[in-house]
Structures are given as C-alpha cells and as structure tokens.
Amino acid sequence: MADALRRPFFWIIGLAIAAFAGAPLGHDVELRESLLLAAVYITLASNLNMMLGYAGYVNFGSIVFFGLGGYFCVYFMGTLGWGLLPSVLVGGVAVSVLALLFGLGILRLRGIHFALATIGVNEAVMAFVTNFQPWGGSTGIYLSTGLFQPLGGPAQALWTVYYLLVAIMGLSLYLSYFVKSSKFGMGLLAIGQNEDAAAVLGVPAPRYKALAYSASAFLPAIAGGLYFFKGAFIQPADAFDLTLSTEAIVITMLGGQGTIFGPALGAYLYEELRGWLLTSQTFANFQLVVAGALLLVIVLFAPGGLMGLFYRRWPRLRRILE
Amino acid sequence: MIGLLASILDGVLVGAVYGLAAMGITLIWGVMHVVNLTHGAMIVAGMFAVYLFVGATGMPAYAALAPVIVGGFLAGVALYWVAIHRMIGQPPLMSLLATFSVNLVLIGLGTDVWGTVLFNVPVSLPGFSLGRYTFPGTHLMAAALTAVIAGALYFFLYRTRAGKAVRAVAGNREAAELVGIPTTRILALSCGLGVALACVSGALIATLFPFTVLSGDAYQLKSFVVTVLGGMGNPTGALVAGVALGLLEGVATPFMPVSWTLVIEFVLFVVVLIAFPGGLLSVRLRRGRKPG
Amino acid sequence: MSALLEIENLGKRFGGLQAVSSLGFTVREGEILGLIGPNGAGKSTVFNLINGVFAPDAGRVRFRDADITGAAPFRVAQLGLARTHQIVQPFASMTVLENCTVGACFGRENLPLPRAREAAREAVVLVGLEDRIDEPALHLTIAGKKRLELARALAARPALLMLDEVLAGLNPTEVARMIAIVRSIRERGVAILMIEHLMQAIMSLSDRIVVLNSGRKLSEGLPAEVARDPAVVEAYLGDPGLVQGAPR
Numbered sequence: 001m002a003d004a005l006r007r008p009f010f011w012i013i014g015l016a017i018a019a020f021a022g023a024p025l026g027h028d029v030e031l032r033e034s035l036l037l038a039a040v041y042i043t044l045a046s047n048l049n050m051m052l053g054y055a056g057y058v059n060f061g062s063i064v065f066f067g068l069g070g071y072f073c074v075y076f077m078g079t080l081g082w083g084l085l086p087s088v089l090v091g092g093v094a095v096s097v098l099a100l101l102f103g104l105g106i107l108r109l110r111g112i113h114f115a116l117a118t119i120g121v122n123e124a125v126m127a128f129v130t131n132f133q134p135w136g137g138s139t140g141i142y143l144s145t146g147l148f149q150p151l152g153g154p155a156q157a158l159w160t161v162y163y164l165l166v167a168i169m170g171l172s173l174y175l176s177y178f179v180k181s182s183k184f185g186m187g188l189l190a191i192g193q194n195e196d197a198a199a200v201l202g203v204p205a206p207r208y209k210a211l212a213y214s215a216s217a218f219l220p221a222i223a224g225g226l227y228f229f230k231g232a233f234i235q236p237a238d239a240f241d242l243t244l245s246t247e248a249i250v251i252t253m254l255g256g257q258g259t260i261f262g263p264a265l266g267a268y269l270y271e272e273l274r275g276w277l278l279t280s281q282t283f284a285n286f287q288l289v290v291a292g293a294l295l296l297v298i299v300l301f302a303p304g305g306l307m308g309l310f311y312r313r314w315p316r317l318r319r320i321l322e
Numbered sequence: 323m324i325g326l327l328a329s330i331l332d333g334v335l336v337g338a339v340y341g342l343a344a345m346g347i348t349l350i351w352g353v354m355h356v357v358n359l360t361h362g363a364m365i366v367a368g369m370f371a372v373y374l375f376v377g378a379t380g381m382p383a384y385a386a387l388a389p390v391i392v393g394g395f396l397a398g399v400a401l402y403w404v405a406i407h408r409m410i411g412q413p414p415l416m417s418l419l420a421t422f423s424v425n426l427v428l429i430g431l432g433t434d435v436w437g438t439v440l441f442n443v444p445v446s447l448p449g450f451s452l453g454r455y456t457f458p459g460t461h462l463m464a465a466a467l468t469a470v471i472a473g474a475l476y477f478f479l480y481r482t483r484a485g486k487a488v489r490a491v492a493g494n495r496e497a498a499e500l501v502g503i504p505t506t507r508i509l510a511l512s513c514g515l516g517v518a519l520a521c522v523s524g525a526l527i528a529t530l531f532p533f534t535v536l537s538g539d540a541y542q543l544k545s546f547v548v549t550v551l552g553g554m555g556n557p558t559g560a561l562v563a564g565v566a567l568g569l570l571e572g573v574a575t576p577f578m579p580v581s582w583t584l585v586i587e588f589v590l591f592v593v594v595l596i597a598f599p600g601g602l603l604s605v606r607l608r609r610g611r612k613p614g
Numbered sequence: 615m616s617a618l619l620e621i622e623n624l625g626k627r628f629g630g631l632q633a634v635s636s637l638g639f640t641v642r643e644g645e646i647l648g649l650i651g652p653n654g655a656g657k658s659t660v661f662n663l664i665n666g667v668f669a670p671d672a673g674r675v676r677f678r679d680a681d682i683t684g685a686a687p688f689r690v691a692q693l694g695l696a697r698t699h700q701i702v703q704p705f706a707s708m709t710v711l712e713n714c715t716v717g718a719c720f721g722r723e724n725l726p727l728p729r730a731r732e733a734a735r736e737a738v739v740l741v742g743l744e745d746r747i748d749e750p751a752l753h754l755t756i757a758g759k760k761r762l763e764l765a766r767a768l769a770a771r772p773a774l775l776m777l778d779e780v781l782a783g784l785n786p787t788e789v790a791r792m793i794a795i796v797r798s799i800r801e802r803g804v805a806i807l808m809i810e811h812l813m814q815a816i817m818s819l820s821d822r823i824v825v826l827n828s829g830r831k832l833s834e835g836l837p838a839e840v841a842r843d844p845a846v847v848e849a850y851l852g853d854p855g856l857v858q859g860a861p862r
C-alpha cells in the first residue's frame with residue numbers, strides 16, 4: 001500500500017480529480033454538465049475494467065448496476081424520505097449484494113455465455129422493474145424539487161451532486177489502481193490470462209470473480225443514484241439503457257483495457273467525439289454507428305487500445321502511468 | 323382445451339422458424355467457435371429485404387426468399403472477411419466484440435434510415451380451419467418453408483462434398499487443413515450459410531408479425547436461448563429446441579402479459595447455461611469430460 | 615519417510631474408455647517418484663485426478679493427511695501440491711517475474727505481495743531465468759517457457775511438485791540443465807512426482823518408479839527392478855525375451 005502511494009500515478013489521479021472539481025470554477029454550468037457526463041463515463045468504464053480488463057469477462061449489461069442504484073436512491077428519497085447520502089450509500093450496498101447473488105450464478109459461465117447472461121440480467125431486471133408498481137412501473141418515478149431544499153436549493157444541489165460525482169469518479173480510479181497493485185488484482189489478471197492455469201496455481205477463481213463483480217457494482221450504483229437524483233426523474237427505459245454500458249465497453253477498449261488511465265482517456269476522447277457528432281450531424285443514432293466502427297477498428301488492429309499503442313511506442317511510460 | 327391445443331400447435335409452427343434462426347448461430351459457432359452477435363441485425367436485414375422487395379416489385383413476399391438467401395450468403399461472407407477472419411484463434415472475447423461492433427454499426431444505420439416505427443409485410447394466405455380455430459396460412463407456410471430450407475441444409479451438409487468439408491472443419495480444423503481442405507474458404511462459406519439462415523428466418527418472421535429495426539434484439543435473444551437449449555453446435559438440436567420454445571410460448575402466452583415472456587426466456591437461458599452446458603439434449607448422455 | 619501423497623484404488627471412466635482403474639501408490643516425503651508407461655497409459659489423467667481437474671469415479675486421494683479426492687484445483691494448490699503441464703500454459707502478457715509472483719501469492723504460504731515477489735525471484739534464479747526476469751512470457755523459447763512453468767509452480771513453495779513431461783521437446787543440453795534443476799529442487803526438500811518418457815533421465819532421477827499400462831499399475835519398485843520386470847518390457851517392446859538376464 002505504501003509502495004502504491006509513492007508512485008507518481010497516485011498523484012496523477014489526484015490531479016485529475018482536482019482538475020475536474022476546479023475547472024468549472026463554481027459557475028460555468030455548461031462545462032460542469034459536460035464534465036459531469038465524462039465523470040459518469042469514467043466511473044462506469046473504470047469499474048467495468050475490473051471485470052473486462054483484469055479478469056477478461058465482458059459485462060455487456062453493466063448498466064444494470066447504474067440503473068438499480070438510481071432506482072434505490074430515488075425510491076429511498078422520494079418515498080421513504082431519506083437524505084441523499086444515506087440513500088446513495090444504502091443503494092450502493094444493496095446493488096453490490098444483489099450483484100454478488102447474481103454473480104454467484106452467472107460467474108460459473110465462461111466467455112461468451114457469461115457475456116450473454118449479463119445482457120439477460122439487465123433485460124430481466126428492466127422487465128421486472130417495468131412491471132413493479134411500487135417503483136412506478138413503466139412510467140417511472142418523479143422526484144419533487146422540494147428534495148433539493150436540504151442541499152441549499154436546486155442550483156446549489158446540482159453543484160453538490162457534481163462534486164460528489166467527481167469524488168465517485170476519483171474513488172473509481174483509485175479503486176482500480178489499488179486493486180491492480182494488490183494480490184487480489186494479481187489473481188484477477190491471472191484469471192484473465194488463463195483461468196484454468198490460475199486455478200491450478202491456487203487462485204480461488206470463483207470467489208475472486210464474485211468479489212470483482214460485486215465490487216464493480218458499488219460505485220456505479222452510487223453514481224446512478226446521484227445521476228438520477230439530479231435529473232429528478234427515473235424510468236426503466238433510461239435506467240437500463242444498454243447503450244450506456246455498450247459505450248462503457250467501447251470506452252474501455254478504446255483507452256486500453258486492463259490499464260487504469262485507459263478508461264479515463266477513452267472516456268474523454270469518446271465524449272469529445274460524441275459532442276462533435278451531435279453538433280455536426282442531426283442523426284442522433286449516428287453515435288452508435290461511430291462507436292461500433294471504432295470498436296471494430298480497435299478489436300481488429302489495436303486490441304490494447306490507445307494505452308497499448310503508447311506503451312509499445314514508449315515503454316518507459318509504463319513506469320509512470322498504469 | 324382445444325383452444326390451448328390450437329395455441330400449442332400454432333406455437334410449434336412459429337417455433338420452427340425460431341429453430342431455423344438458431345441454426346444460423348449454431349452453425350457458425352460449431353464451425354469456427356465464434357458467437358455471431360450480428361445475428362439480430364441480419365434477421366432485421368431479412369425482414370427489411372422482404373419489405374423492400376414487395377414494395378419494389380409487387381410480387382408476393384415468398385418470392386423474396388431466394389434473393390434473400392443469396393444476399394444473406396454474400397453478406398455473411400463479407401462479414402467473415404471484415405470482422406471474423408482476423409479473430410480466428412484469438413481469445414473468444416475478441417471475436418465477440420468484433421461481431422458486436424458490426425451489430426452496433428448496422429443497427430445504428432438502420433435506425434437512421436428507418437427510425438423505430440413498425441413495419442408490416444402484407445401477406446394474404448387462406449388459413450386452415452379446425453372447428454372454431456383457424457391456423458393462419460402464413461404460419462403454415464412459414465413452417466413448411468422452414469422444413470424445406472432445413473432439409474436443403476441437411477442435404478448440403480450430409481450429401482455434398484462441400485458439406486462434408488464443413489463438417490470436417492467443425493470437427494477439427496487442423497486435421498481438415500492437413501487433409502487438404504481449404505479451411506479459410508470453408509469458414510467463409512459457413513459464415514455465409516449462417517447469415518443466410520438468419521436473413522431467411524427474418525424474412526419468414528416478417529410474413530408473420532410486424533417488426534421494427536429494433537426487433538432484431540428480441541429474436542437474437544430467442545435464437546440464443548434456442549441454441550443453448552439445443553446444444554451449441556448442434557443443428558438438429560437447434561431445430562428441436564426451436565419447436566420446443568415455440569411450444570412453450572404457445573402454452574404461456576394466453577396466461578401472461580407479453581413483457582414477461584422475454585424475462586422467462588432469459589431466465590431459462592441462464593438456467594440452462596448453468597445447469598446443462600451441453601444443452602437439454604445432452605442430459606440423456608453420460609456426463610464426463612474429454613480426457614485432456 | 616512419511617507418506618505425503620497416498621492414492622488408493624483410483625478409477626476414472628470417460629464414456630466407453632476406462633482411463634484409470636484400481637490404481638494405488640504412495641509418494642513419500644523428499645523422494646522422487648517416476649511415473650512411466652506407454653502412450654495412452656493414463657499418466658496425465660492420474661495427475662488430473664490428483665489435483666482435481668477431474669473427480670475420480672472411485673478411490674481416494676490423500677495429501678498430507680487430508681482427503682483431497684475431487685477437491686477443486688485451487689484448494690489442492692493451497693494445500694501445497696503444485697503441478698506443471700505437458701503443454702505449457704504461461705500467462706503470456708505477464709513478465710517472468712509476474713508469472714512466478716502469481717504462483718507465490720496463492721500457494722501454501724499465502725504470501726502477501728512483497729514477500730511473494732521475493733519468493734518468485736528465488737524461484738526464477740533457481741531455474742536460471744534471471745536474465746529474462748522482466749520479459750513478457752510470450753517472448754521466451756519453448757525451453758524457457760518450460761522453465762518458467764517450473765519456476766511458477768515452485769514459487770508457491772509446495773511440499774509436492776508434479777511434473778508432467780518437463781523434458782519433452784528439449785535438446786540434450788536443455789535436458790541436462792533441467793535434470794540438474796530437478797535435483798536441486800529435491801535438495802530443498804520438495805518431493806517430486808514426475809511423468810517422463812525420456813527413459814535414461816527418469817531412471818537416473820527417480821528413487822522409485824511406478825509403471826502404468828492401460829490405466830493399471832503394471833509394476834512398482836526401484837528403477838533397476840522395474841527395468842528388468844518382464845511385464846514392463848513386454849508392455850514397451852512387446853517381447854519379454856528382449857530383457858538381458860531375464861528368466862525365460
């Protein structure tokens with residue numbers, strides 16, 4: 001642990017967090033909104049990376065953590081009258097526990113079967129929530145703006161939520177970093193290389209996979225809670241939209257799976273690209289086409305993503321970045 | 323009671339088409355160990371091909387099947403060369419993401435062009451009546467055509483040299499290469515066949531139900547459920563399992579809201595994968611892994 | 615010397631093939647036991663049955679007084695039983711050191727990461743790969759990969775090491791080097807159960823030999839005894855009369 005603190009990358013992450021928090025200077029709302037979206041992408045991609053980049057398991061339906069976290073938070077605040085922090089935290093824990101339960105089942109599957117099962121989990125949860133009246137069914141739940149009062153009114157609340165999301169993003173990056181430098185991370189990486197050989201060496205694969213899956217649910221769930229609280233509205237179609245988890249996969253692969261800086265870099269670039277597309281074309285769905293084309297190019301020609309390319313060109317970079 | 327029976331029988335007819343779609347996936351998997359995540363997009367392509375064909379030529383929908391099969395085959399070969407060829411021998415994750423990305427592109431383009439509205443292919447065929455219940459002519463026709471196409475596939479696989487080569491490559495690619503089979507060409511051919519099956523099943527589904535660009539997802543899922551039930555790589559299993567799924571839908575749909583059907587199918591999918599990795603048909607055989 | 619690994623009446627069938635039947639032998643602490651037999655005799659299957667890749671249909675496996683019959687491979691490894699594979703399986707994108715660190719982290723001693731790295735380094739030095747310690751495993755030659763596989767298993771400081779044809783595919787220089795490494799492993803107190811086809815090597819390395827044929831034990835004893843056993847000669851060469859000095 002102390003060893004990790006001394007490495008430059010620890011401080012680089014800290015700098016990134018400070019940059020995010022400081023950039024809008026407390027009043028630039030447009031910049032804040034775009035950075036907020038980037039922070040959400042980075043959170044989702046970093047946590048996804050634990051399963052995808054480390055253990056080699058593609059989670060197509062990772063959005064389910066985000067959506068469920070959103071629903072728990074909105075329900076706790078809107079119906080049970082809890083405050084923001086308890087709602088997101090309990091939501092995060094609840095989703096992690098659910099993830100552990102689901103995970104114990106589907107993590108027995110390998111490769112493709114697992115990937116398809118994760119879509120299944122997402123679709124099943126979405127169908128369930130759509131039919132679940134206490135959570136608003138297919139119409140969803142609206143939050144009253146009165147809930148922003150304890151946080152100092154709507155305008156102030158949005159800033160608070162932003163800073164909290166930046167904090168979650170930072171925690172996600174640190175989590176990836178500490179996991180990768182830990183024994184647990186070593187085990188996950190070994191599983192990603194060759195699960196059977198790892199097991200023969202003593203890596204307790206079933207337990208580690210379940211832990212990774214559950215851990216990768218926690219922060220996205222909290223992020224979901226914050227995100228949907230901010231929008232004061234949640235419905236199944238938005239909460240469980242596979243587009244977002246698909247984009248998280250593209251981002252992770254683009255930046256470089258298995259690295260920590262990769263998802264962050266990928267998220268930033270992808271968001272820039274998306275923003276540019278939305279202003280230059282009127283085709284809303286073109287973003288998926290571009291995402292798909294990008295992913296194909298990466299998978300075919302640069303499976304290590306951008307970080308992979310950088311590391312090959314400048315191997316010394318590996319000592320500074322992760 | 324007769325109502326339920328009619329529902330079941332109708333389910334069987336529709337299920338046959340699901341089986342046909344699933345054969346597309348299982349063929350590609352069996353031969354090259356690649357999961358084709360563009361399957362849904364190809365089904366949709368078949369649907370729109372029929373729609374456009376009927377619109378352009380005014381001929382009956384069923385006349386579109388032949389060009390759809392040919393077009394699908396060519397598309398499959400193209401798909402192989404673009405996305406799959408480089409992925410052979412790589413970790414399965416990579417080919418998964420490759421076909422997934424092509425799917426994104428295709429569905430994205432599709433929604434650009436056609437949006438998410440419902441489309442319909444008008445087909446009028448006399449139905450078959452049994453007492454008070456009528457089996458739609460389209461369902462009967464679809465099932466019949468499925469039987470013909472499946473039969474043609476079997477003929478190809480078991481009675482022609484090329485088909486034998488396909489089975490050889492599916493069994494052991496290295497050995498096939500060693501006996502002089504041009505494996506790359508066979509892989510491309512198999513991919514063509516798999517996609518052709520997807521497209522033609524989409525075309526048939528278009529004659530049965532209305533569809534949107536996004537319908538592919540649901541049918542892709544059904545195809546995967548069927549494939550897994552029948553055993554990955556087992557075409558007969560796929561057909562049988564398709565009929566079984568159709569049967570299940572026939573039994574269940576009178577009793578529950580439509581949105582739950584998908585959930586049940588997903589749950590079934592996950593349960594079968596975990597409990598019976600070789601498909602339900604493998605349960606009868608003794609379990610034992612191959613000596614490694 | 616007490617028994618480290620005891621196998622009793624082990625049996626396994628795959629479909630129509632009885633791969634192993636009624637097999638029993640013991641590996642004692644500090645000894646090198648050689649497992650030989652014609653191709654297809656079931657030797658690798660025995661390894662797979664011991665370390666939990668397959669569960670046996672019959673029989674028991676005891677390791678250090680614990681019943682490990684059918685236990686999951688990772689549990690068996692954590693008890694102190696390591697193995698190498700006939701077809702090497704390195705973690706390709708990881709360096710030599712990282713490969714061995716994985717071994718050191720999850721073995722019997724369950725070391726924390728810094729100590730695991732040290733143990734890994736020791737193992738790398740023992741097999742002579744220290745000049746390539748920071749290279750990715752996929753850049754090694756076959757011989758290098760075999761040594762890596764060995765080092766990785768060794769880094770866990772196992773009580774018993776199962777070697778599956780560790781000499782296969784090596785040239786005579788590499789074979790001699792590997793034999794020396796195996797000897798130095800035994801000197802550190804690690805017991806070894808090895809499958810090998812290279813007769814001279816295994817006969818000179820082993821303290822005792824078990825001969826397998828068609829899944830059954832054909833013979834057991836000191837190398838010299840086993841070499842003269844007519845049943846063994848017949849299994850390999852088809853004619854017991856080919857043994858010099860054997861009773862006709």
